[in-house]
Amino acid sequence: MTKLTMTVNGRKMSGDAEGRTLLSDFLRQELELTGTHVGCDTSQCGACTVHVDGLAVKSCAVLAMECEGAEVTTIEGMANKDGSLSVLQQAFQDHHGLQCGFCTPGMVMSASALLKDNPRPSEAEIRHHLEGNICRCTGYHNIVKAVLAASGQPVPEGVTATE
CATH class of the missing domain: 3.10.20.30 (Beta-grasp domain)
Structure with a gap:
């Protein structure tokens, strides 16, 4: 050891x-x-x-x-200093970007890395960046909405898989 x-x-x-x-x-x-x-x-x-x-x-x-x-x-380190959810975590909650929650920590960590490098990614860029994260519950649409919302961009009503 x-x-x-x-x-x-x-x-x-x-x-x-x-x-x-x-x-x-x-x-x-x-x-x-x-x-x-x-x-x-x-x-x-x-x-x-x-x-x-x-x-x-x-x-x-x-x-x-x-x-x-x-x-x-x-x-555990993604929350705000006061313990409240970060903008990205709150967006996942607000846009139902999680269901069972198993993939959520990895999705949030990957999405935060994307937003650090690209503060206003397109839907296609978000989908491409999250290809290494598997979710068996959500179908990714609400996860994409959450990342768009966290980036301060408008969230289209019907985000659909384009790729």
Whole structure:
């Protein structure tokens, strides 16, 4: 076991990990941050998406040891300082961009990375960016509406799949 230290959601945190421990497992089991979901363990579904040093990564495809000293943001770190939902989280709620909620943490983390790089993405850009995140419940339409709303753009009444 090796002692790892990283800044998670603005707080310096430490825990023990074996060399083979995935970041997703380290966050959930060692640091008890269970908002990061593990859906497939093969980096296909995107439920485990977090930000490492400002980049969206699938935490089931990253070894915890690779994040020694890194700045990690999980879904728990997305809320406002007062604990209220961020604009993006509120948009997911307002536009029914979640149903069972399993994919939601990864969707929010991926969408926030998109909005950081492209503050006013088109519907097509949103759909393209979220291709690495699987949702089995919503059909993505309301997720796209939520991201459009969070970006401050008008939300068309009938957003439809165009691709």
